[in-house]
Amino acid sequence: MISVQEAEAIIQAQVRDFGTEQLPFEKTLGRVLAEDLRTDRDLPPFNRVAMDGIAIRYEDFATGTRTFRIKGTQAAGDSPIEISSPDECVEIMTGAALPLSVDTVIRYEDLEMQDGQATVKVDALQQGQSIHTQGKDRKQGEVVATANQTVNVALVGMAAAVGATQLTVKKLPRTVVISTGDELVDVNQNPSPYQIRRSNSYMVKAALEKYGLQADLLHIADDQSQLKARLQDCLERYDVLILSGGISMGKFDYVPQVLEELAVEKLFHKVQQRPGKPFWFGVHAGGAVVFALPGNPVLPSCACIAILCPGCRLV
Numbered sequence: 001m002i003s004v005q006e007a008e009a010i011i012q013a014q015v016r017d018f019g020t021e022q023l024p025f026e027k028t029l030g031r032v033l034a035e036d037l038r039t040d041r042d043l044p045p046f047n048r049v050a051m052d053g054i055a056i057r058y059e060d061f062a063t064g065t066r067t068f069r070i071k072g073t074q075a076a077g078d079s080p081i082e083i084s085s086p087d088e089c090v091e092i093m094t095g096a097a098l099p100l101s102v103d104t105v106i107r108y109e110d111l112e113m114q115d116g117q118a119t120v121k122v123d124a125l126q127q128g129q130s131i132h133t134q135g136k137d138r139k140q141g142e143v144v145a146t147a148n149q150t151v152n153v154a155l156v157g158m159a160a161a162v163g164a165t166q167l168t169v170k171k172l173p174r175t176v177v178i179s180t181g182d183e184l185v186d187v188n189q190n191p192s193p194y195q196i197r198r199s200n201s202y203m204v205k206a207a208l209e210k211y212g213l214q215a216d217l218l219h220i221a222d223d224q225s226q227l228k229a230r231l232q233d234c235l236e237r238y239d240v241l242i243l244s245g246g247i248s249m250g251k252f253d254y255v256p257q258v259l260e261e262l263a264v265e266k267l268f269h270k271v272q273q274r275p276g277k278p279f280w281f282g283v284h285a286g287g288a289v290v291f292a293l294p295g296n297p298v299l300p301s302c303a304c305i306a307i308l309c310p311g312c313r314l315v
Helices: 004-012 058-062 153-161 200-209 224-237 255-261
Strands: 020-024 053-056 067-074 088-092 104-107 111-114 117-120 143-145 166-170 175-180 216-220 240-244 264-269 280-284 289-293
Touching: 004 264, 004 280, 053 058, 053 067, 143 153, 175 200, 175 224, 200 216, 200 240, 216 224, 224 240, 224 255, 255 264, 255 280, 255 289
Parallel strands: 067 088, 175 216, 175 240, 240 289
Antiparallel strands: 020 166, 053 088, 053 104, 067 117, 111 117, 264 280, 280 289
């Protein structure tokens, strides 16, 4: 029998890569990013106005001009309006692309607007003020999110900002949760006085869904030949098998023997915890990992994925 810490270390040593896949970026929340996310252009992609107001050429203000004729109004997304004389300005909105002929933005709060003219009410300006310059956040081709991190809502937004309609993420393992035992019936059935409903499978499946894993469910009766045939099929079709029941010392606890016959190497059997002491873990020659849990319905549902569960206490 080994400690919980030893069991955890053995399990973690079997962590592996199941490959990658591409998904629409809006469907990757909670998945693990497999490749760095890079910008497709500078961010911001142009000199972006950061305040509502007017845009002027600073040199004109520095030489004494305080009242400017408004040549036009430019909203965010509009083509730039260029000025052509020293006393002109462009009324401009936050988010707009700064015209090449101007270099300074003055906010409305520092202006008096009347009859198509804007008069500056402050004595000092800073050249280039209220402008978010092109590429200040990131240059084209720069990494905005590194691989091997979980995709969160901010990363989904960044993917949209850089036009990454598809993200490469790590594949999730094909997983099946298998219950065993003739005493078990499905949840929609009425059990006899000597039967119980299958609950472990749904507990474990729900725990896995917290990590984005969608597991299949399977039930196998206490029949050794049937158990062997169906487990053989599962070992070929799935990356992770999680069994519940049939691993203790009872006459009908066939799971350890059948797994050995199917070339699943036992890495440990029995852990110093309760509930869940008969916990079994092994690796199939074909690569699948197998967790075999006792059938006690009070077994913590997280034991299959992280045996350091607050519901377990060392003994």
